[in-house]
Amino acid sequence: MPRIACLHTSDGNAAIFDAARDTARLTDVSLHHTVRADLLAAAEREGGLTPDIAAETVAVLQGLCAGADAVLLTCSTLGPAAQDAATGATVPVMRVDAALARAAVKAGGRVVVLCAVETTVAPTRRLFEDAARATGAAVEVQVVPHAWAAFKAGDLDRYRILVARAAVAAREAGATRVALAQVSMAGAAALLPEDRRPLTSPVVGLVAAARAG
Incomplete structure (x- = not known):
């Protein structure tokens, strides 16, 4: 095994x-x-x-x-x-998140990557931009306001709701793909309709x- x-x-x-x-x-x-x-x-x-x-x-x-x-x-x-x-x-x-980055940029377009904590932004941006060079995708990394505070307080329901709302807002603002950079954010995808769910790692x-x- x-x-x-x-x-x-x-x-x-x-x-x-x-x-x-x-x-x-x-x-x-x-x-x-x-x-x-x-x-x-x-x-x-x-x-x-x-x-x-x-x-x-x-x-x-x-x-x-x-x-x-x-x-x-x-x-x-x-x-x-x-x-x-x-x-x-x-x-x-x-x-x-390496496999996530490759999947997110595969089709090109505008890719919005959501993070919950500031320390993730720089390494995430480098990873996704490196992957995007092969496809021409435009990458934008955003921090979900107040999400990490909710996570650290143990309020996981609010955490997921904030992430899900940010994913919806990114789509409404023109993102062709939305990716959730952190593993802990993955549960937010289940709050959205299947055809609108962000990519998770x-x-x-x-x-x-x-x-x-």
Whole structure:
């Protein structure tokens, strides 16, 4: 049974990826979850991913390679560390939002990427703009006001509602595709009609990791 080791920075993400495995029908894949909320908390205190935080993230990711067929980093703020960790790693080390970026820009057009926390903006913009070079898509990254405060307060219903409203507003403002940058935002998609749902990362990211492993 293929084994994917997931590094999360939120306890709730483990359940999201277990559900994503079922949605993607990856019944033959075993998921192993490691949660390091302290890494994201440190990045928030520092205003972003610092070299020290990146180095610690790389060390954790490379440590997870033992016994795994692939390693998946599920935190967008820490995302750039996955590339460094992949260098010399014994198995593929991936960031969950890489597959999301490729899917979002595939058809070109105007792509709006929604983030909940400021520390995610810079790494997300770089990732999506890099992917967009191959398709000519125009990428715009937006922060959903008040969403992260609701998440940190434990008000997940309000969190999802704010994200869903922002996705609707982006579509009404002319976006051809809307993507939710952070794993924790994925539940907001279910609040919208199926044909208006934004793209989310858990399923596409997990499928990419399963294929790579």
